Amino acid sequence: MSCEQRTENLHAYLDGELDAAGTLQFERHLAGCAECGATLAAEQKLQKALQSGGLYENAPKGLRQRVVASLPALPEPKVRRAGEWRWAALAAACLVGAFLALQLFSDIGGRSRQSVVAAAVVDAHLRSLQPGHQTDVISTDQHTVKPWFDGKLEIAPPVRDFTADGFPLTGGRLDVIHGRTVAALVYGRRKHVVNVFVWKGGDEESLSGAGEQQGYHWMAWQKDGLNLVAVSDVSAEDLKALKDLFLKE
Amino acid sequence: MPDREERARFEEWVMPHFDAAFNLARWILRSRADAEDITQEAMLRAYRFFGNFRAGDARAWLLQIVRNCCYTFLQKNRPTEDVSEISEEFLKDDRGTPETLAIAAHEREQLAQALEKLPTAFREILVLRELEGCSYKEIAAITAKPIGTVMSALARARQQLRSGLTKPVAPVVKETRLEL
Numbered sequence: 001m002s003c004e005q006r007t008e009n010l011h012a013y014l015d016g017e018l019d020a021a022g023t024l025q026f027e028r029h030l031a032g033c034a035e036c037g038a039t040l041a042a043e044q045k046l047q048k049a050l051q052s053g054g055l056y057e058n059a060p061k062g063l064r065q066r067v068v069a070s071l072p073a074l075p076e077p078k079v080r081r082a083g084e085w086r087w088a089a090l091a092a093a094c095l096v097g098a099f100l101a102l103q104l105f106s107d108i109g110g111r112s113r114q115s116v117v118a119a120a121v122v123d124a125h126l127r128s129l130q131p132g133h134q135t136d137v138i139s140t141d142q143h144t145v146k147p148w149f150d151g152k153l154e155i156a157p158p159v160r161d162f163t164a165d166g167f168p169l170t171g172g173r174l175d176v177i178h179g180r181t182v183a184a185l186v187y188g189r190r191k192h193v194v195n196v197f198v199w200k201g202g203d204e205e206s207l208s209g210a211g212e213q214q215g216y217h218w219m220a221w222q223k224d225g226l227n228l229v230a231v232s233d234v235s236a237e238d239l240k241a242l243k244d245l246f247l248k249e
Numbered sequence: 250m251p252d253r254e255e256r257a258r259f260e261e262w263v264m265p266h267f268d269a270a271f272n273l274a275r276w277i278l279r280s281r282a283d284a285e286d287i288t289q290e291a292m293l294r295a296y297r298f299f300g301n302f303r304a305g306d307a308r309a310w311l312l313q314i315v316r317n318c319c320y321t322f323l324q325k326n327r328p329t330e331d332v333s334e335i336s337e338e339f340l341k342d343d344r345g346t347p348e349t350l351a352i353a354a355h356e357r358e359q360l361a362q363a364l365e366k367l368p369t370a371f372r373e374i375l376v377l378r379e380l381e382g383c384s385y386k387e388i389a390a391i392t393a394k395p396i397g398t399v400m401s402a403l404a405r406a407r408q409q410l411r412s413g414l415t416k417p418v419a420p421v422v423k424e425t426r427l428e429l
Contacts, residue, residue, distance in 0.1 A: 007404055008400050011404045011407070012385075015403075017384065017385050046411055047407075050360065050379040053357050055361060055380055056268075056380045057272050057275045058271065058272070059268050059270075059271035059285075060285065063271070063285055063288065064264070064267050066289065067267070067288070067289050071259075071292075072296075094294075094298055098298055098302070126261060190380065191268065192382070214262050214307060215262065215308045215309070234382045235384050236384065237384070
């Protein structure tokens with residue numbers, strides 16, 4: 001590996017963007033190269049500072065409502081006047097742009113098998129984002145959240161707080177997926193919400209692997225006879241990190 | 250113009266990314282007040298052209314529109330600001346050993362100032378990667394750049410940010426806003 005390649009590999013490694021072979025190759029190099037080790041440590045430090053530095057700025061309260069209120073409500077009959085040709089030209093330009101965007105994104109949309117279970121899980125995640133729907137029990141303490149589920153479900157969901165690893169537990173609730181009551185553990189990831197749905201495994205309602213739907217990533221796994229699915233708008237590698245934390249327990 | 254059904258789809262698919270839209274606009278424009286206006290404009294535009302969005306990554310689709318609106322705004326309202334695209338010259342590496350940093354000691358304010366000092370093209374990539382958690386592929390789609398360019402720009406942006414943090418940061422006039 002040349003020096004040039006190493007720099008980019010180091011960043012791709014830091015961002016979890018190397019494939020398995022690339023990761024292995026880079027880690028092998030890392031083991032014998034103090035310089036790359038020091039660079040990686042410095043980059044990790046910077047990354048951590050940026051991600052946990054409180055830099056994410058949410059929209060001010062009220063802006064969302066103002067925007068929703070300003071959206072035109074109903075279709076209007078089109079009567080084109082001379083002056084509107086400028087808008088027509090703009091619209092045409094935007095169509096071309098949107099077409100190019102579709103080209104870029106079509107491989108994502110076309111590839112995803114719209115699994116029914118995945119769709120139900122993403123729907124449940126979206127519902128949870130509505131105000132007041134996220135948590136029935138609000139607590140960052142796993143010893144408060146875990147007993148809350150007692151007697152409400154036939155399973156005991158694995159409630160763990162991963163604050164030290166960047167996934168603070170914020171609470172839990174009961175949710176319904178396909179008519180089945182499931183546990184939903186709610187985690188924070190930077191300013192994003194991650195739902196981890198848990199239900200009893202061993203039937204047809206299981207999900208495996210990972211995917212993307214409506215701009216949300218999901219990642220599913222099984223452990224101790226339970227089905228677990230994490231859903232969020234964070235990146236796939238963030239979900240992978242959370243899955244690994246659960247599997248490590 | 251979308252009908253009722255389209256509107257419900259829009260609220261379901263696009264509105265969850267409202268904060269992402271605002272955050273990106275705020276960091277590209279370096280102003281919360283301007284970001285409010287541009288977020289509103291971008292959401293309206295996204296709504297108008299939502300019919301063109303079929304499936305896939307709604308966040309990336311929206312952020313692409315936000316970014317375009319930001320750049321149009323900058324060209325019109327702050328023509329002196331450097332919004333040049335990433336060029337070869339930009340990416341020329343003056344590689345040095347990584348400075349040892351005590352970033353932990355840096356306050357949010359210092360991080361924010363150092364980030365704001367970066368060229369816009371670098372700042373937006375860092376924000377998409379570190380704050381928004383976008384993958385390289387998503388960043389490439391949002392910024393309309395090849396993945397290779399995203400990768401080298403990200404490496405360069407981090408390097409510049411690090412050196413910005415090691416030098417003493419001159420105090421900048423803080424944006425003051427009247428809370429009404």
